[in-house]
Amino acid sequence: MPSILEELPRFFNYYNxxxxxxxxxxxxxxxxxxxxVGFLAGFVLAILRTRRINRWAGLRWLATLWVEVWRxxxxxxxxxVVFFAFQFAGGNVSMFTVAATTIALSASAFSxxxxxxxxxxxxxxxxxxxxxxxxxxxxxxxxxxxPQAWSVIIPPSMxxxxxxxxxxxxxxxxxxxxxxxxxxxxxxxxxxxxxxFGSILLMYFVICYSLNRLAAYMEVRxxxxxxx
Amino acid sequence: MNYTLQFGQVTPYLWYLAxxxxxxxxxxxxxxxxxxxxxxxxxxxxEYGPKPAxxxxxxxxxxxxxxxxxxxxxFIYFALPDxxxxxxxxxxxxxxxxxxxxAYMSEIQRAGFRSIRREEIEAAETLGFTRVQxxxxxxxxxxxxxxxxxxxNQFIIITMSTSIAAIFGVEELTGRAYNINSITFRSLExxxxxxxxxxxxxxxxxxxxxTVGRYFFRIKGSVF
Amino acid sequence: xxxxxxxxxxxxxxxxxxxxxxxxxxxxxxxxxxxxxSGSGKSTxxxxxxxxxxxxxxxxxxxxxxxRYDSPKDLRRAREKFAIVFQQFNLFQNMxxxxxxxxxPTIVQKRKAAEVEAEARALLEKVGLSHRIDxxxxxxxxGQQQRVAIARALALKPDILHLDEVxxxxxxxxxxxxxxxxxxLADDGMTMxxxxxxxxxxxxxxxKVVFMADGRVVEVGPPEQIxxxxxxxxxxxxxxxILRH
Ligand SMILES: Nc1ncnc2c1ncn2[C@@H]1O[C@H](COP(=O)(O)OP(=O)(O)O)[C@@H](O)[C@H]1O
Ligand SMILES: [Mg+2]
Numbered sequence: 001m002p003s004i005l006e007e008l009p010r011f012f013n014y015y016n017x018x019x020x021x022x023x024x025x026x027x028x029x030x031x032x033x034x035x036x037v038g039f040l041a042g043f044v045l046a047i048l049r050t051r052r053i054n055r056w057a058g059l060r061w062l063a064t065l066w067v068e069v070w071r072x073x074x075x076x077x078x079x080x081v082v083f084f085a086f087q088f089a090g091g092n093v094s095m096f097t098v099a100a101t102t103i104a105l106s107a108s109a110f111s112x113x114x115x116x117x118x119x120x121x122x123x124x125x126x127x128x129x130x131x132x133x134x135x136x137x138x139x140x141x142x143x144x145x146x147p148q149a150w151s152v153i154i155p156p157s158m159x160x161x162x163x164x165x166x167x168x169x170x171x172x173x174x175x176x177x178x179x180x181x182x183x184x185x186x187x188x189x190x191x192x193x194x195x196x197f198g199s200i201l202l203m204y205f206v207i208c209y210s211l212n213r214l215a216a217y218m219e220v221r222x223x224x225x226x227x228x
Numbered sequence: 229m230n231y232t233l234q235f236g237q238v239t240p241y242l243w244y245l246a247x248x249x250x251x252x253x254x255x256x257x258x259x260x261x262x263x264x265x266x267x268x269x270x271x272x273x274x275e276y277g278p279k280p281a282x283x284x285x286x287x288x289x290x291x292x293x294x295x296x297x298x299x300x301x302x303f304i305y306f307a308l309p310d311x312x313x314x315x316x317x318x319x320x321x322x323x324x325x326x327x328x329x330x331a332y333m334s335e336i337q338r339a340g341f342r343s344i345r346r347e348e349i350e351a352a353e354t355l356g357f358t359r360v361q362x363x364x365x366x367x368x369x370x371x372x373x374x375x376x377x378x379x380x381n382q383f384i385i386i387t388m389s390t391s392i393a394a395i396f397g398v399e400e401l402t403g404r405a406y407n408i409n410s411i412t413f414r415s416l417e418x419x420x421x422x423x424x425x426x427x428x429x430x431x432x433x434x435x436x437x438x439t440v441g442r443y444f445f446r447i448k449g450s451v452f
Numbered sequence: 453x454x455x456x457x458x459x460x461x462x463x464x465x466x467x468x469x470x471x472x473x474x475x476x477x478x479x480x481x482x483x484x485x486x487x488x489x490s491g492s493g494k495s496t497x498x499x500x501x502x503x504x505x506x507x508x509x510x511x512x513x514x515x516x517x518x519x520r521y522d523s524p525k526d527l528r529r530a531r532e533k534f535a536i537v538f539q540q541f542n543l544f545q546n547m548x549x550x551x552x553x554x555x556x557p558t559i560v561q562k563r564k565a566a567e568v569e570a571e572a573r574a575l576l577e578k579v580g581l582s583h584r585i586d587x588x589x590x591x592x593x594x595g596q597q598q599r600v601a602i603a604r605a606l607a608l609k610p611d612i613l614h615l616d617e618v619x620x621x622x623x624x625x626x627x628x629x630x631x632x633x634x635x636x637l638a639d640d641g642m643t644m645x646x647x648x649x650x651x652x653x654x655x656x657x658x659x660k661v662v663f664m665a666d667g668r669v670v671e672v673g674p675p676e677q678i679x680x681x682x683x684x685x686x687x688x689x690x691x692x693x694i695l696r697h
Contacts, residue, residue, distance in 0.1 A: 072427040074391035077402055081423055084416040088233075129542035132502045133556040133608060134531045143555065147546040166296035173395065180299055193306035201295045201303065208294035 038107020046115035053137035118153035151222035158215035248404035267333025292331035461510035488664035535610035595626030
C-alpha cells in the first residue's frame with residue numbers, strides 16, 4: 001500500500017492523465033458508436049421478424065438466424081472474424097472501424113431481441129384495430145405500437161449496453177487506444193499493475209454504474225402511466 | 229491481395245480445435261460451480277446477513293458487475309504478484325471467471341430468495357406439513373424452478389467468456405485457434421471455424437439444459 | 453341486389469375450419485344481428501369481413517362489386533367500407549380519446565386536420581363524451597372507452613359498422629349507455645352488423661337476426677321468427693336456454 005501511495009503522483013503526471021483521459025473518451029465513443037449502429041440494425045432486424053409487417057417467412061427466418069449466430073460467438077472471436085474479414089475484403093479500414101463493427105454486430109443481435117420483445121409486449125388487439133383502420137404495418141408500428149413499447153425496450157437495452165462497454169476492453173487485443181490498452185502500455189512502462197489496472201477498473205465502474213443507475217431510473221420513470 | 233479462402237489447410241486441426249472446445253467446457257463448468265457457491269453465500273449474506281457483511285458483499289457484487297471481466301483478470305494476473313500472490317495463467321483466468329460469475333449468480337439467487345412466498349409455506353403448514361417438510365416440498369422446488377432458467381443462461385454466458393483465457397495463453401478453443409493461425413496463416417478460416425464451434429457448443433449446451441429443465445423442473449419455453 | 457352479399461364464405465384457423473359456406477345478404481340501412489353459442493364463429497365472420505383473417509373460399513360483394521381479400525387494393529377498399537368495434541374496445545392506449553378518433557382520418561385518409569378534429573368533437577359529443585376528450589383509455593370506464601371506440605369507427609365514415617359483442621366486457625351498469633349509443637346510430641339509419649348476447653336489444657333494433665352454430669348459418673329471419681317461432685331445433689334450444697336466464 002505505501003508504495004502505491006508513493007507512486008500515485010508519478011502515475012498521475014500530466015502526460016499519463018491526458019493519456020488516460022483520452023482513453024476514457026475513446027472507450028465512450030467506441031461504445032456509443034457501436035451500440036448506436038447496432039441498435040439501428042437491431043431495429044431493422046426486429047421489424048423484419050415481425051409477422052404483421054414482414055409477411056415473407058424466408059426473410060423472417062434469415063433475421064432470426066443472424067441474431068442466433070452473432071449472439072453465440074464470444075466477443076474476442078467475433079473481433080478476430082471481423083478483423084480478418086475486413087482484411088480479406090481488401091478494405092483498408094481503421095482499427096476503430098473493426099472494433100465498432102464488432103460491437104455493432106453484438107448490439108444488433110441483442111437489440112433485435114429486446115425490440116422484438118417490446119413489440120410483442122403490446123397487445124395484438126392494437127395491431128387489429130390499426131389494421132382495420134387501413135394503417136399500414138409500419139405506420140401502425142410508428143404511431144401505435146412503438147409508443148407503447150419503448151418502456152419495455154429502453155431499460156434492458158441500456159443494461160445490455162453496459163455489457164458492451166465492458167466488452168470494449170477486449171478491443172485492446174487489436175490495439176485501439178481505449179482504456180485497457182492504455183493500462184497495459186502504462187504497465188509496460190513500469191508503473192505498477194495495481195495502479196494501472198486499478199485506475200481503469202474505477203473508470204469503467206464510473207461509466208457502467210452510471211449507465212445502470214440510469215437504466216434503473218428509466219425503468220421506474222417509463223413505467224409511470226403518464227408517459228406517452 | 230490474392231487471398232482466397234482455403235479451408236483445406238485448417239481441416240487437419242479440427243480435432244485439435246474440438247479438444248480446445250472440451251477444455252473450454254471444463255473451464256466453464258468449474259467456474260460455474262465455484263461461482264454458484266460464491267453466489268449462494270453472497271446472496272444469503274445480502275438477504276439475511278448482518279449489516280457489515282452485507283455492505284462488504286454488496287460492494288464486491290456491485291463492483292464486479294460494473295467492470296470488465298478482462299480487466300479483472302489482468303488485475304488478478306499482473307497486480308497480485310506484487311503482493312506475493314503468484315498465479316499461473318489458467319488459475320488466474322479461472323479465479324477471474326468464478327469471481328465474476330459469482331457476482332452475477334448472487335444477483336440471480338437473491339431474486340430466487342425474494343420469490344419465496346410466505347403464504348405458500350403457511351398454506352403447507354395448515355395442511356399439516358412440518359417446517360422441514362414444507363421447505364423440502366414447497367420452497368425448494370419453487371426456488372429451483374425460478375432459478376433454473378437464469379442459471380442456465382449464466383452457464384452459456386460463462387462458456388462464451390472462457391474465450392478470454394486465450395489472451396493469457398490458455399490453450400482452450402480460442403487459444404488453439406490462435407495457435408493454428410500462427411502455423412497456417414489462414415486467419416479468416418481459422419476464426420470462422422472457431423466461431424462455428426462456439427455456436428455448436430452453446431446450442432448443444434442450451435439444448436441439454438433445456439431438456440433437463442423440461443423433464444426435472446417442468447420448465448416450459450424454447451431452446452432459443 | 454343487396455348492398456352486401458356474402459356467398460359461400462369459408463375460413464379456417466390453420467387447419468381447423470371455423471366458417472363454412474356462410475351465405476348472407478344485408479340491405480342498406482338494415483340492422484343484422486348475429487347470435488349463437490360461444491365459439492360458433494361470429495367474431496370470425498366479422499374478422500374476415502374487416503380483413504383480419506383471409507377467407508379460404510367464397511366471395512364478398514359490396515354494391516355488386518366483388519372484394520378479393522388477397523388483393524391489397526380490395527383489402528383497403530373493404531376496410532374503407534367496413535369499420536369494426538371490438539369486444540375489448542382496442543383503443544390505442546397511447547392516445548387521448550380525441551386522438552383515437554382523429555388519427556385514422558388524418559394519417560390514413562389524409563383529410564384536413566382541422567376539419568377532422570371538428571368532426572371528431574361532434575362525434576364524441578354525440579356519444580356523450582365531450583367532457584372526456586383529453587382522457588386516455590386507462591382513465592376511462594369501460595363504457596366510456598367503448599363509446600370512444602364507436603366514435604372512432606364512425607369517424608372513418610364506413611358504409612357498414614360491425615359491432616362484436618361490444619357490451620360483453622362491460623360491468624352490467626355500463627351496458628345501457630353503450631346500447632343507447634347504438635340506438636342513436638340506428639335512428640340515423642346506419643347499416644350495422646351486430647354480434648350480441650343482449651337478446652332484448654337484438655329483438656328491439658334488428659331488422660334481421662342470424663343464428664349461427666358450429667361455423668354455419670343455421671337460421672335467418674326477422675326477430676319475431678327467431679325468438680318466438682324458430683324453425684330449427686338448434687335455434688329453438690339456444691333461444692329457450694338463453695331467454696330463461
Ligand atoms: N386465433 C385463433 N386461432 C385458432 N382458433 C381460433 C382463433 N380464434 C378463434 N378460434 C376458434 O374459432 C372458433 C370460432 O371462434 P369465434 O369466431 O371467436 O367464435 P364466437 O365469436 O362465435 O364466440 C372457435 O372454435 C375458436 O376456438
Ligand atoms: Mg366472439
